[in-house]
Amino acid sequence: MVTQMSRKTYDVVVIGTGAGGGTAIRALCDAGLEVCALNAGRRLDPARDFRHHRKPWDMKFRGFGDPETRAQSYGYMDNEYLAGVWEHTIPFTTGPGTAWMWPRCFAVGGKTNFWGRSAARFGDIDFRAATLGGRRVN
Numbered sequence: 001m002v003t004q005m006s007r008k009t010y011d012v013v014v015i016g017t018g019a020g021g022g023t024a025i026r027a028l029c030d031a032g033l034e035v036c037a038l039n040a041g042r043r044l045d046p047a048r049d050f051r052h053h054r055k056p057w058d059m060k061f062r063g064f065g066d067p068e069t070r071a072q073s074y075g076y077m078d079n080e081y082l083a084g085v086w087e088h089t090i091p092f093t094t095g096p097g098t099a100w101m102w103p104r105c106f107a108v109g110g111k112t113n114f115w116g117r118s119a120a121r122f123g124d125i126d127f128r129a130a131t132l133g134g135r136r137v138n
Helices: 019-030 110-114 124-132
Strands: 012-015 035-038
Touching (some): 012 019, 019 035, 019 110
Parallel strands (some): 012 035
16 A cells, blocks of 8 residues: 655745844744755754863863864864864865865754854944945945
8 A cells, every 4th residue: 555645845945044144044933934944964962062161171181172183174163072073075166375264063053053142133334334444336
């Protein structure tokens, strides 16, 4: 006997639940749309993944991370407090002699997991940055 599974139909699919995706999801849901959110990363477990309140002496390498891999570090995100959630192998096209680093948090919610629960809204001044710096905007 073959049974057909019913599939849920969504109005919108949002890929990524970080700052941009999360904001879009909220606005779309508030507008009454059925939204499906997809993430490439895993859901973080605060007890396992967040170690900000541990003391350096409780960490294997005093919070700095393994000295063997420190040379490949991007800095603040490659330490024992945040180990295992940053993706380093994102390919970027850059001009000759230039480099670009844009680390991505490979987890549900993206880099918003590390904002310290503070994300200020844009103010009027934020939309006038170019003119405040002396640049003419046509």
